Amino acid sequence: MRRKHLVGVVVVIFLTWNVLMYYMLVSRNPGKVGAVSVQDQLRNLQGDIQRQLSHNSDLLQQLRKFREQKQSEKLDKEIRRTPHPIDTNSVVLPILLIACDRTTVSRSLDLLLKYNPNKKRFPIIVSQDCGHKPTADVIQRYVSEHGIQHIKHPNTTDIKLPWPQRKFQGYYKLSRHYKWALNQVFHTFNYSAVIIVEDDLDVSPDFYEYFSATFPVLHQDPSLWCVSAWNDNGKVGMVSDEADLLYRTDFFPGLGWMLEKSTWLEIGPKWPDAFWDDWMRHPDQRKGRACIRPEICRTSTFGKKGVSKGLFFEKHLKFIKLNDKFVPFTKKDLTYLQKDKYEQYFMKLVKDTPEVTVSEAMSGHKSNMKALKIIYSTKDEFKSTAKKLGIMDDFKAGVPRVAYNGVVSFMYRGQRIYLAPPSNWKGYDPKWS
Ligand SMILES: *[C@@H]1O[C@H](CO)[C@@H](O)[C@H](O)[C@H]1NC(C)=O
Ligand SMILES: *[C@@H]1O[C@H](CO)[C@@H](O)[C@H](O)[C@H]1NC(C)=O
Numbered sequence: 001m002r003r004k005h006l007v008g009v010v011v012v013i014f015l016t017w018n019v020l021m022y023y024m025l026v027s028r029n030p031g032k033v034g035a036v037s038v039q040d041q042l043r044n045l046q047g048d049i050q051r052q053l054s055h056n057s058d059l060l061q062q063l064r065k066f067r068e069q070k071q072s073e074k075l076d077k078e079i080r081r082t083p084h085p086i087d088t089n090s091v092v093l094p095i096l097l098i099a100c101d102r103t104t105v106s107r108s109l110d111l112l113l114k115y116n117p118n119k120k121r122f123p124i125i126v127s128q129d130c131g132h133k134p135t136a137d138v139i140q141r142y143v144s145e146h147g148i149q150h151i152k153h154p155n156t157t158d159i160k161l162p163w164p165q166r167k168f169q170g171y172y173k174l175s176r177h178y179k180w181a182l183n184q185v186f187h188t189f190n191y192s193a194v195i196i197v198e199d200d201l202d203v204s205p206d207f208y209e210y211f212s213a214t215f216p217v218l219h220q221d222p223s224l225w226c227v228s229a230w231n232d233n234g235k236v237g238m239v240s241d242e243a244d245l246l247y248r249t250d251f252f253p254g255l256g257w258m259l260e261k262s263t264w265l266e267i268g269p270k271w272p273d274a275f276w277d278d279w280m281r282h283p284d285q286r287k288g289r290a291c292i293r294p295e296i297c298r299t300s301t302f303g304k305k306g307v308s309k310g311l312f313f314e315k316h317l318k319f320i321k322l323n324d325k326f327v328p329f330t331k332k333d334l335t336y337l338q339k340d341k342y343e344q345y346f347m348k349l350v351k352d353t354p355e356v357t358v359s360e361a362m363s364g365h366k367s368n369m370k371a372l373k374i375i376y377s378t379k380d381e382f383k384s385t386a387k388k389l390g391i392m393d394d395f396k397a398g399v400p401r402v403a404y405n406g407v408v409s410f411m412y413r414g415q416r417i418y419l420a421p422p423s424n425w426k427g428y429d430p431k432w433s
Pocket of ligand 2: 190191
């Protein structure tokens with residue numbers, strides 16, 4: 001109540017002030033025609049009003065920000081007040097498969113069903129947008145034969161966009177669909193977590209094992225906000241054969257990822273109209289949190305057709321190595337992924353690795369060493385080194401793909417390389433892009 005009061009008072013003061021300003025502007029030059037032309041006066045008045053308007057909109061924005069902040073504080077409190085005691089070893093982890101108009105969704109479903117160890121613990125929900133009948137028919141077959149669930153996004157209307165954005169219609173629809181589908185999972189079905197995949201993904205034999213073993217780590221560590229099946233540098237020849245090796249990363253990888261309800265309660269209400277993955281990578285959403293990711297991908301994409309993946313597929317995605325060994329993750333100790341332990345273990349590993357230049361690393365003269373470290377201090381240094389060694393060279397919100405504390409780990413001609421910032425690193429610079 002007090003908060004509403006406060007907002008009310010601010011609004012009243014703000015409106016009164018506007019009215020006063022308006023009268024002052026009008027009465028300042030009452031009919032001083034003669035020396036100054038009416039035209040000039042009008043022009044001045046227009047300028048004044050425009051300045052006033054922009055000032056007002058700034059104020060309004062501040063007010064809005066204030067309100068949002070209050071709301072999110074309230075939300076935080078609610079989440080803390082109602083802790084759901086979850087048995088992290090048996091919690092139901094539904095698979096949400098986002099589909100649209102590709103009948104090849106059957107390929108994804110076949111593998112998801114083939115490796116599914118327990119359909120009660122890992123129920124499969126296909127959420128379909130686009131109302132594409134042939135795809136709907138394919139999904140329906142799996143409903144009757146395998147007991148999966150098929151839900152349909154009710155809103156398939158076109159989204160009205162001004163012309164520069166019109167070509168991004170697909171991204172807007174995808175974002176709208178994600179929001180609806182995730183609300184279904186968390187609010188209609190009331191699940192505590194979800195594993196999200198799309199209709200062009202193959203999964204590895206230990207896909208379920210991976211997510212079920214990492215769920216307790218995710219749940220207990222507030223500095224984590226997702227587990228992803230994806231390594232952005234996971235191409236054949238750029239990963240080791242240590243299939244059980246996992247990492248923390250500051251970069252949100254997506255492409256087969258697990259999300260908890262508590263995180264959805266936080267980000268769902270402000271979910272963006274488009275480009276949701278880059279939005280998640282923004283500091284306002286990520287808030288310094290990390291994801292768990294594997295050395296070897298647990299998903300790979302087979303589809304060329306899609307809103308974003310067309311050209312990227314031919315150049316990059318089709319070379320991704322999909323893990324083919326079953327790693328019994330649930331029988332392993334994964335506590336090393338907790339923030340404090342991981343920071344000690346991983347940063348020490350990097351610190352103790354001998355430093356070389358790019359050309360030394362490429363020359364093979366140090367190929368007897370287990371691992372090498374290359375330091376980058378500027379954006380351009382990172383990019384040129386990345387290009388030479390064949391890893392992804394882009395940044396999102398200043399974070400290189402795969403990076404943890406600025407360190408990118410990958411294999412180069414059978415040797416582990418850490419592309420790392422200097423030891424006095426101050427954090428990511430969002431201006432690096
Ligand atoms: C469908 O989506 C559009 C654009 O996102 C929105 O304006 C409209 O209100 C939605 N319609 C329904 C019935 O939810
Ligand atoms: C949703 O699940 C939580 C536990 O995860 C439970 O406490 C709550 O009562 C459930 N709500 C509904 C509406 O079923």
